[in-house]
Amino acid sequence: xxxxxxxxxxxxxxxxKNSKVMLFSSIWVTIILIMSLLxxxxxxxxxxxxxxxxxxxPPSITFLFGTDYVGRDILSQVIWGARTSFFIALGAVxxxxxxxxxxxxxxxxFGSFIDQLFMRITDxxxxxxxxxxxxxxxxxxxxxxxxxxxxxxxxxxWPWLAKTIRGETLRVREEDFVIAAKSLxxxxxxxxxxxxxxxxxxxxxxxxxxxxxxFILYEATISFIGLGNPTIPSWxxxxxxxxxxxxTAPWVTIFPGIFIMLTVFSINMLGDFLSDVxxxxxR
Amino acid sequence: MSDLxxxxxxxxxxxxxxxxxxxxxxxxxxxxxxxxxxxISFDIKEGETLGLVGESGSGxxxxxxxxxxxxxxxxxxxSGHIFFEGEDLIKKNEKEMRxxxxxxxxxxxxxxxxxxxxxxxxxxxxxxxIKFHQSRYSKIEVKxxxxxxxxxxxxxxxxxRYSNYPYEFSIGMRQRxxxxxxxxxxxxxxxxxEPTSALDVSTQAQILELMKQLQKEFNFSCLLISHDLAxxxxxxxxxxxxxxxxxxxxxxxxxxxxNPLHPYTEALYSATPEVKPTIEKKRIILKGTLPSPxxxxxxxxxNTRCYKAKEKCFKxxxxxxxxxxxxxxxxxxx
Numbered sequence: 111x112x113x114x115x116x117x118x119x120x121x122x123x124x125x126x127k128n129s130k131v132m133l134f135s136s137i138w139v140t141i142i143l144i145m146s147l148l149x150x151x152x153x154x155x156x157x158x159x160x161x162x163x164x165x166x167x168p169p170s171i172t173f174l175f176g177t178d179y180v181g182r183d184i185l186s187q188v189i190w191g192a193r194t195s196f197f198i199a200l201g202a203v204x205x206x207x208x209x210x211x212x213x214x215x216x217x218x219x220f221g222s223f224i225d226q227l228f229m230r231i232t233d234x235x236x237x238x239x240x241x242x243x244x245x246x247x248x249x250x251x252x253x254x255x256x257x258x259x260x261x262x263x264x265x266x267x268w269p270w271l272a273k274t275i276r277g278e279t280l281r282v283r284e285e286d287f288v289i290a291a292k293s294l295x296x297x298x299x300x301x302x303x304x305x306x307x308x309x310x311x312x313x314x315x316x317x318x319x320x321x322x323x324x325f326i327l328y329e330a331t332i333s334f335i336g337l338g339n340p341t342i343p344s345w346x347x348x349x350x351x352x353x354x355x356x357x358t359a360p361w362v363t364i365f366p367g368i369f370i371m372l373t374v375f376s377i378n379m380l381g382d383f384l385s386d387v388x389x390x391x392x393r
Numbered sequence: 394m395s396d397l398x399x400x401x402x403x404x405x406x407x408x409x410x411x412x413x414x415x416x417x418x419x420x421x422x423x424x425x426x427x428x429x430x431x432x433i434s435f436d437i438k439e440g441e442t443l444g445l446v447g448e449s450g451s452g453x454x455x456x457x458x459x460x461x462x463x464x465x466x467x468x469x470x471x472s473g474h475i476f477f478e479g480e481d482l483i484k485k486n487e488k489e490m491r492x493x494x495x496x497x498x499x500x501x502x503x504x505x506x507x508x509x510x511x512x513x514x515x516x517x518x519x520x521x522x523i524k525f526h527q528s529r530y531s532k533i534e535v536k537x538x539x540x541x542x543x544x545x546x547x548x549x550x551x552x553x554r555y556s557n558y559p560y561e562f563s564i565g566m567r568q569r570x571x572x573x574x575x576x577x578x579x580x581x582x583x584x585x586x587e588p589t590s591a592l593d594v595s596t597q598a599q600i601l602e603l604m605k606q607l608q609k610e611f612n613f614s615c616l617l618i619s620h621d622l623a624x625x626x627x628x629x630x631x632x633x634x635x636x637x638x639x640x641x642x643x644x645x646x647x648x649x650x651x652n653p654l655h656p657y658t659e660a661l662y663s664a665t666p667e668v669k670p671t672i673e674k675k676r677i678i679l680k681g682t683l684p685s686p687x688x689x690x691x692x693x694x695x696n697t698r699c700y701k702a703k704e705k706c707f708k709x710x711x712x713x714x715x716x717x718x719x720x721x722x723x724x725x726x727x
Contacts, residue, residue, distance in 0.1 A: 286507035294495030
């Protein structure tokens with residue numbers, strides 16, 4: 111969208127200077143992004159290489175974050191794990207947007223029968239706890255590929271987003287400019303695309319960011335209970351491995367734990383901040 | 394029903410819009426029915442401006458909206474015809490109506506702040522109308538047309554302003570943009586629904602002056618809806634006074650000021666402030682407020698507040714009759 115103008119960018123940069131939390135969050139998310147895009151350049155070792163006789167080594171100069179019980183470098187695994195977490199979260203957000211956008215927009219704009227139909231479906235999905243659905247779905251799929259995890263998370267989480275989009279659409283639908291657009295003879299789908307969507311895009315972006323943080327947590331949860339793919343490193347998988355050695359080798363869990371916490375925190379802060387930046391223009 | 398208006402669509406020779414016996418009802422949530430527009434007939438001639446005055450709740454906006462068939466879902470057209478260029482709009486379906494809206498009939502809304510999409514550049518918003526209705530123009534031609542119309546409605550530096558967002562304009566400027574949007578593909582009829590109510594007095598005058606001038610240039614007919622008799626008088630050829638869904642009086646704007654026949658028109662006129670303090674005007678103060686539209690008074694609808702009401706007014710509904718050439722009144726006292 112053409113939503114981010116010069117003013118928004120100036121506002122963003124100005125606030126970045128003033129708020130240390132914002133500055134930290136932006137830097138942190140940038141680091142994670144670089145890690146997930148170029149892990150092969152940053153990671154000191156191959157994350158799956160086992161170093162004989164180096165099992166459960168504490169942090170040292172050769173292994174900055176220590177090693178796990180089979181002697182793999184934790185730092186390299188954390189760096190490669192960023193890629194897993196980030197891409198799975200991004201993929202799941204895209205999947206949920208693909209479903210939630212049309213459902214929310216159509217239900218909110220047309221109301222009546224379509225609204226009833228879509229909203230009852232979402233209600234039915236909302237009454238089962240997400241994490242339970244997630245575990246059932248991952249078990250049923252049996253494959254542990256990232257694609258299936260992305261699909262499952264996207265397919266399970268869309269009702270929340272759809273409800274918000276519907277609510278926002280309901281609000282915008284009653285605005286005078288939508289009535290004005292109708293009085294100019296525009297068709298409904300044209301109005302939805304060109305007048306409704308641009309005006310609800312900022313809450314959608316904000317919620318999608320928050321959802322990304324959730325998906326990182328969900329992915330970690332799935333891996334933590336041992337349902338993830340054992341061949342690719344992920345933060346949740348590291349927690350799963352380190353669980354048995356909490357007393358003897360706490361670094362296996364502590365470092366990925368810190369990464370999960372800081373990433374989720376930073377993304378949430380950025381989402382919050384993004385909502386301020388994006389609503390700026392409408393006023 | 395009076396036979397003042399010919400009932401056939403053949404009346405379209407000089408009349409761009411002919412409304413015949415139009416009734417619109419609102420079906421409220423509790424099952425109550427409000428007749429917002431009750432058996433109304435009038436014509437708008439080509440190039441003419443008809444002013445529609447009335448207080449809030451008189452049904453004037455409902456009437457305006459019904460012409461482009463964009464009524465709220467609770468409202469229904471019960472009976473009547475709306476002939477536009479000789480064709481009955483009531484019989485048209487949504488798809489056919491879309492081709493008329495914006496292209497042949499445009500609406501100027503009351504509040505230009507909320508009627509413009511806040512997330513879209515104003516030039517694009519106007520260009521959109523051309524793109525939707527006349528796809529034959531190229532991008533450059535469309536932009537030229539938009540800049541041209543922006544200049545005509547008095548936006549300086551139109552080429553630069555093209556890519557500004559609505560919040561970067563003053564409210565008077567926004568109303569000019571709304572007018573540009575309504576005029577961009579040269580519609581035959583403009584429905585101006587309280588176009589100046591949201592503006593301050595000095596801007597009001599500018600906008601009215603602009604509309605007068607544009608009407609000469611674009612030669613559109615106009616239905617001007619307003620609660621302000623002064624505004625209506627300023628640019629209308631004829632004025633219709635509405636009260637509780639009925640037309641009380643219809644005459645040329647000169648005639649209605651000089652010689653108001655209906656007590657309601659007299660009261661309405663006496664309430665408009667006079668610029669010259671030397672002119673002494675008797676202020677007629679009506680008692681009470683609008684009666685409930687769910688149970689409108691029997692007989693003349695104005696009888697609860699009329700200061701001249703007689704016994705007959707409480708029993709019989711007055712018909713709209715032609716008193717003088719072109720001067721129509723619905724009152725027993727005339």
